[in-house]
Amino acid sequence: MLLAGVEQVMQSQLSPKNQQSVLLTVAQSLYLHGNFTAALDILALCDSSIDMQILKIKSLIKLNQQQKARILWQKLSQQNPQNSNIKLLGWLTKDSYLAGDIKQIKIAFQNSDASELKLELLIHIFTHRDNHPILSRQLILENENTTATSASQKAWQSLMKSSLLIEDNQIDQAIKLLDSTLKNAANNYHPLHCELAKLNHFAANLYAQAGAQLAQEQALNKAMFIYQQLLPNFEHELSTVLYEQYQYYLKERDYLQANNFLNKQLLHCSTSDQKCMKGRYESTMLGLSLRKYSQTLKNAELWLANGTQQSSQYYDITLAKYTAQYEQNTLNKTALFDIDLTQLSKQQQVQWLELVIKTNMFNTLTSQQMQQLIVYAKSNSPLAFELIATINKLNNNPHTQWLAQLEKQNHISHSTKNQFSPARDINAISETKRVSSITAPKHASQLKIGSEFTIEWDSKRLIGNTISVLVNHTVNYKVNSFDDFNNLKKIDWHPAATNLKNTGTAQIDPYHFMANGTNRFKLMLISDLGYWSLSDGFFSIASGKTVDNGLEHFLLKDKLVTTIITPKALDIYPVGQQKTITWNANKLYGQTVAMYVLHDDSRGIGDKQQVDLNIVNNRRWYQFAEELPNTGEFNLDPALFNGRGNNYKILIVSDLGYWSVSDKRFSVVNPL
Incomplete structure (x- = not known):
């Protein structure tokens, strides 16, 4: 609609000055809504006024075209050497500053009367605060008492104050301020406003620094949702948020969710972009780890078509590609021998050898290839370990003569972190x-x-x-x-x-x-x-019937007694925790007892005095204790039951043949 309005303006009888005013208003609106490319298209129809040029430079910065923005700013600065706002704008065209720049930035900041531009620069420096933390902190402190004239200023000032609180280790106060900032922003902005997404994105980073993982996840999700609704605008910002979500779940070891967000991120970036090349590398390796071989092959091919040849990542990708092809039965085995072993890292050498073994090509290795591996094995203990184990245990291999050279020193297998x-x-x-x-x-x-x-x-x-x-x-x-x-x-x-x-x-x-x-x-x-x-x-x-029921005792119907107190029906016994089996020793006559746990179907066995002895004898029982003193109590780790599930019963038998079965059934679970 805006673009259609521009056409009408250009064909109207408005004066040139009014036309320019309308065009600037339209370009500003497009800029505020994140349509920076369209804003530049409108600005191309405008004159070269300062306001037009400033907006053009800001649009180029938003499109990450810093070099173009810098060149245009230099030209504008030469034409207007005394304009304090233009001087301030120049610092927006740079992501990092020299030590000597700090004083100049502060001067430009003080001399400018453009509050929105000052806020943009402050946000810009805050965004890149890892590059210049001292400058960021100084500017935030110097401007924290500035009266906020808009909801935007107030929100950003609060976020920046939160960052200072985190730096000063006032974590609880920082989290409370972040929570209230986002709550107020949600009330002051349209639900799909691009700045609300940006605020949530920044808050997510601060929550991460404060160790508030759940709040971080929620803020990232909010930012992602808004940016998704605003597509095709803010695609770069969406890509950044998706990548940070991938990193969040990767850190939390939720690899499937991490993989999901990484693949979403890759949909929003170009094949040759360096950040996307990094993402494709990570998606290739993560896909291999999760056995998603189609994903591995797709991203491996895209990376190899644009990546650096003969680099360490190149061989990671190549080995991942061959492994995926092996799993899909599409690998040309001879391709393994096209790899230059001299270029492989120690870990890659082991991976290459494992692929050779998996593909049953180990026995076909030539003396020259084996000699090369022996040389590498002298400084690569896991490789030597793998060679020794394979030569010793693989049938009909022709490489036994190499063992003497390999066994002269002790070798270890993979790092314990990887196994x-x-x-x-x-x-x-x-x-x-x-x-x-x-x-x-x-x-x-x-x-x-x-x-x-x-x-x-x-x-x-x-x-x-x-x-x-x-x-x-x-x-x-x-x-x-x-x-x-x-x-x-x-x-x-x-x-x-x-x-x-x-x-x-x-x-x-x-x-x-x-x-x-x-x-x-x-x-x-x-x-x-x-x-x-x-x-x-x-x-x-x-469950199933079997002659060998695991019982070491002969049970008689007339010696059945009701005596087991615990476990009760539906009790839960976690492995690794001290639990107790209790019974009435006065009813279970005898000096010692043996204990069994059911490893079968509990249906039909019964309990108390209503036990079906025939079914008991046709179920599997596992003896976990014998010759225990008949004290009425036995403390144990449920790991002794040698099983997990929710279908267990206890059988206790005394040395005089009296026996009892626990009520209903109970569960054995992993540690809570």
Whole structure:
């Protein structure tokens, strides 16, 4: 509408002076609404008055065209050497200042009568305060008592005062002031005003400095929402906010949410922009970590088309690309040997070797290539460790003659920061050794205790001679927890079988998983070389009848007594906390007792005096204590139950054969 109005103005009978006045008003309106390009288009129709030129320079600054703005300002300054407002404007065209500039800036600030321009410069210096913190603080202190003539001035003065409070470690006061500032701004601005977005954006940064993460997140979300509604204007500002949201969630280790915001940010920047190149690098690496291989390949190709060849990031991207292609079965294996090993960092050398091993190309390495690796291994302990383990354990490899040179010194594997052992006496795993291998169980598979199940995997991808089988005992997890390597460390993994031959199949009774439930379990297979795989989706473990019920005692119906006091029905026993099992020892005759926990379906067993002995004998029980003094109390860590879930019952049997079953069912959970 504004642009249509401009056409009418230009065709009207208005005097040139009035035409120029209208055009300036329109350009100012476009500027205030963030349409800086359109503002410049209007200004191109205007004369070269000072107000027109100042607005043009400010529009160029908003479009991050600092160099053009600087050149135009220099010309304007030469034409008007005594104009104090133009002198002040010059400092807006720079992001950083020399030590000698500070005095000149203060003088220009004092001499100018343009309150809006002074506020813009103050905000500009505040924005770049990391480059010149002393100047920022001095100007804020010198102007904090200036009477605010607008809601905008008042809001920015409050934000700047908050920053000083944070610097002075008055955190609580700073947060209260930030809260009230945003509340007042919400009342004084239109809900979609661009300055309200900018205020929230700055407040988010200050909340971060004050350690108020929730308030930071809310302010960023508010700024993002407003900028999204104002598109295509403020696209640069939106991109900046989205990138900061990515950094926020990355710091909080919420990698999936971080990835979501990073990919949104990349939609709002050009392919060759350096900030976007950084984002594409990060998206490539994060996508690989989260196993989002299409994302990895897309951003890798875009980065490689515009990035610096032969740089460290170049080889990170290249190795990430090849890893994603390997997982999607599209990798040309010979491409691995086109990489110049002399250019790789120590970590990249290990990643390259792991890719060679994963693709079953290790045995094809030439003597020259092995000699090169041996030379690197002398100063790269993880590389030497990987070479020794692979040569020792990989069948039919022709490289055993190199062991003598490698074993002359002690070597360690990856840094402990990059690996962990899922369970005691189980090989440590690292993020780069994950492979897609398990084909059974699949998502929604139904496993039944007492019925043999065949685990299936691709032994050519899970490199090694033997494997271990583990199942998660953590059941209160986020659905996407298994997509992120760092979250896997928080999962409680139970080893169900070890040292199985890596044949591609293994039969197991799900009883050994020591767990039951619906669609909550994953298998982890780990080879003796540390390569590992997770099953797809989640499978179920159902109860089932079995001859071997785990009971070491013969139960008689007439010796059933009601004696167990705790656990009560629906009690929760967190692992890692001291809990107590109590019973009436006067009713449970005997000197000692043994204790069992149910690892099966509790339905039909009953409680008190209404227990079905036939069902008890056809359920799986796990003995976790024996020959305890019959005192009526036993303190324990629920980890002894060797399982997690909400379907547990306790069975106590005395040495005289008297026995009792706990009420209903109780839960065993991970630490609260």
